[in-house]
Amino acid sequence: MRSLRARVTLVTIAVAVIAVVITGVISLQLVRSSKTDEVRAQLSAQVDLLAKIPRLATASELADKASFALPGTEVAIVQPNGTSTGTAAQYLDRPMLARIAKGEPVSTSRAGVMIESRPARGGMTVVLALPVSSFDQALGRATERILLALAIGLVVAILGGTLLARLLSRPLTATAAAARRLAAGERGVSMPRNSTREVADVAEALAALDTALEASEGRQREFLISISHELRTPLTAVRGYAEAMADGLITPDRIQAVGEILVVETERLDRFVGDLLELSRLEVDDFSITESLVDVPTLLHELSAAWAGRAATLGIAFSAIASATTITTDPRRLRQVIDGLVENAMRVTPAGSAVSVDAAADASGVLIAVLDGGPGLAPDDLAVAFERGVLHGRYRDIRPIGTGLGLSIAARLVERLGGKLSVANRPEGGAVFSVRLP
Numbered sequence: 001m002r003s004l005r006a007r008v009t010l011v012t013i014a015v016a017v018i019a020v021v022i023t024g025v026i027s028l029q030l031v032r033s034s035k036t037d038e039v040r041a042q043l044s045a046q047v048d049l050l051a052k053i054p055r056l057a058t059a060s061e062l063a064d065k066a067s068f069a070l071p072g073t074e075v076a077i078v079q080p081n082g083t084s085t086g087t088a089a090q091y092l093d094r095p096m097l098a099r100i101a102k103g104e105p106v107s108t109s110r111a112g113v114m115i116e117s118r119p120a121r122g123g124m125t126v127v128l129a130l131p132v133s134s135f136d137q138a139l140g141r142a143t144e145r146i147l148l149a150l151a152i153g154l155v156v157a158i159l160g161g162t163l164l165a166r167l168l169s170r171p172l173t174a175t176a177a178a179a180r181r182l183a184a185g186e187r188g189v190s191m192p193r194n195s196t197r198e199v200a201d202v203a204e205a206l207a208a209l210d211t212a213l214e215a216s217e218g219r220q221r222e223f224l225i226s227i228s229h230e231l232r233t234p235l236t237a238v239r240g241y242a243e244a245m246a247d248g249l250i251t252p253d254r255i256q257a258v259g260e261i262l263v264v265e266t267e268r269l270d271r272f273v274g275d276l277l278e279l280s281r282l283e284v285d286d287f288s289i290t291e292s293l294v295d296v297p298t299l300l301h302e303l304s305a306a307w308a309g310r311a312a313t314l315g316i317a318f319s320a321i322a323s324a325t326t327i328t329t330d331p332r333r334l335r336q337v338i339d340g341l342v343e344n345a346m347r348v349t350p351a352g353s354a355v356s357v358d359a360a361a362d363a364s365g366v367l368i369a370v371l372d373g374g375p376g377l378a379p380d381d382l383a384v385a386f387e388r389g390v391l392h393g394r395y396r397d398i399r400p401i402g403t404g405l406g407l408s409i410a411a412r413l414v415e416r417l418g419g420k421l422s423v424a425n426r427p428e429g430g431a432v433f434s435v436r437l438p
Contacts, residue, residue, distance in 0.1 A: 008168055012161025020154045027146050035139050039130065042070055043116045046106065047128045049413060050075075051118035059086025062126075072134030080123035088129035091115055100125045171199045179206055187214045234265035289416060294331045296359050297322040303335065303357065307342055315351030316373075318342075322359035327366045329417050329437055337413050337421075340406045341370040341433045348374030349430070365419070365438040372432075376425040385423045386411035 013350045059077045076086030078100050084092060091113050096106055100295060105128075106117040117127040176193040189210055191203040194266065241258050244250050250258055300320040311318035338357065345355045353373025360367055386407050410433075414421040419437035426432050 006165075008165035009162050012164065013158050016154055016157030016161065019157075020150045024147065024150050027150075028143055029140050031146060034141060035135065036132075039070060039135050040107070040114055040116070043073070043114055043128055043130050046070070046073070047116040047118045047126055048130070048181065050126045050212045051120040054121065059088075070130055070135070072130060074129045074131075076127040076129070078125040078127060079116070084127070086127070088127045088428075089116075091129045092127065108152065127293060168196075171196065172202075175199065175203050175206065178203075181418075182206065182210055182213070187217070234269050237265045238262055238269075247407065273399075289330045289333065291328055291330055294327050294329055294334065296325050296327060296361075296368075298340075299331065299335060300357055300359060303338055303342070305338075307346075310346065314346060314349075316346055317351050318346075318353040318356070319354070320357040322357075322368075323361060325359070325361040325366060327437055333413055333417060334435075334437075337410045337417075338368065338370065341435075344406055345370055345372035345374070345431075345433075346373055351373070353430075365436060368435040368437075370433045371426060372430045374430050376429060376431050377423065382423060382425070 002308065056293070059075050062075050062077065074086070074088040074091075076084050076088035076092065078084040078089075078092070078097070082097060082101060084097075091110055092100075092115075093110070096108070096117070096294050099106055100119075103119045103125075105119065106115060106410050108115050109132075112132045114132065115126050115127065115128045116129075144419055162438045171192055171194040178189050187210060189206075191207045191210075194200050194203065241250070241262055300322045304318065304320040307318055307320075342357065349355050349372045354371075355373065356371045358369045358371070385437070414435055414437070417437060419435060422434050422436070424432055424434070
C-alpha cells in the first residue's frame with residue numbers, strides 16, 4: 001500500500017463500492033416505491049371499473065367472472081346493512097367499515113395488503129384486496145436486474161481504476177528512476193515528458209537540479225584543480241631546496257637565502273591550509289562568534305597601523321577613517337574580514353594609487369567600505385565575486401591573485417555576523433567592497 005498505484009487502485013475501488021452500495025439502496029427503494037404505486041394505480045382502476053357495473057353479483061360470482069389485471073386479487077362486497085361477503089372481507093376492520101358505511105372510498109394498506117373500495121349502485125360497496133407478496137416476485141426480478149447492472153458497473157470501475165492508477169504512476173516511476181540516476185552521480189539525465197502539470201513540474205524541478213548540480217560540480221572541479229596547482233608550486237620549491245640541501249648542493253653562504261625562500265613558501269602553504277580549514281568550519285557551522293561592544297574608530301586605527309608598513313612598501317597610499325560609532329559584534333572576526341578585504345585591495349592596486357577604508361553609521365547599522373585603485377570587476381565578475389575559486393580561476397594568469405578563497409570566506413563571515421558583503425565598481429575606477437552590519 002506504499003505505492004501510488006496501489007493507493008489509487010484502492011481508493012478507486014473503495015469509491016466505486018460506496019457508490020454502488022448507495023446507488024443500489026436508492027435504486028431498490030425507488031423501484032419498490034414505483035412498483036407499489038403502479039400496482040395501486042391498477043388496483044384502483046380495477047375497483048373503479050367494477051363499481052360501475054349496473055347489477056353486482058355476489059362476491060364469488062364477481063371474482064369468477066371479472067378479468068383481473070393483477071393476479072392474486074381478492075374481492076368482497078359490502079351490503080348496505082354492513083354485512084360483507086368474499087375473501088377480501090377478512091382484511092376489513094371497524095374503521096374501514098365505518099368509512100364504507102358513510103359511502104366514502106377507501107385506499108389504504110394493512111398488514112402487507114393493499115385495499116381499495118368504491119361505493120357502487122344500490123348502496124353496495126366493492127372491495128378489492130391484493131397481498132403485497134403477490135407482486136414480490138416481479139419486484140425480485142427487477143431487483144436482480146438492478147444488482148446485475150450495478151455489479152457490472154463495479155467491475156468496470158475496478159478495471160478503470162487499475163488502468164488509471166497504472167497510467168498515473170507510470171510517469172512518476174520514470175521520474176523517480178531519473179532521480180535515482182541523478183543521486184548515483186549521473187548528470188545530463190533526460191527527464192520524461194508528461195502532460196500532467198504536477199508530474200511535469202516535478203520533472204522540470206529535477207532537470208533544473210541536474211543543471212545546477214552539473215554547474216556546481218564543475219566549479220568544484222575547477223576549484224580543486226586550481227588549489228592543487230597552487231599547492232604544488234610551493235611544495236615543489238620546498239622539496240627542490242630540501243633535496244639540494246640533502247645532496248650538499250647548497251653552500252654555507254646560501255643557507256640564509258634558501259631559508260628565507262623556504263619560510264616564504266611554507267607561509268604560502270600555511271595560508272592555503274588555513275583558508276581551507278576556515279572555509280570548512282564556516283560550511284559545517286563549526287565556527288564560534290564572541291560578541292562584544294566594538295569601537296569602530298579604534299578598530300580602524302589599529303588596522304591603519306598594521307597595514308601602513310605594507311602600503312609604504314608597495315607605494316600605495318592607505319587611509320582608514322571612521323566616524324565615532326560603536327557596534328556589537330565579534331571584533332576578531334570583523335577585523336579578519338577587513339584585513340582580508342584590505343589584502344585583496346592592495347594586491348590589485350598598482351603603486352601610486354590608493355586604498356582606503358571608510359566607516360559610517362546610519363539608521364540601519366554600520367557600513368564599512370574598502371575602496372581600491374585596481375582595475376575593477378567585469379559585470380560577469382560582480383555576480384560571482386564571492387563564489388570560491390571563480391575569480392581565481394579567471395585571473396590567475398592575468399594579474400596578482402591570492403588563494404581564491406579570501407572573498408568567499410569574507411562573505412560567509414559577514415553573513416555569520418548577521419550582515420551582508422557586497423561589491424560594486426567605482427565610477428572613478430576600482431572596486432568597493434561594502435560590509436553592512438546591523
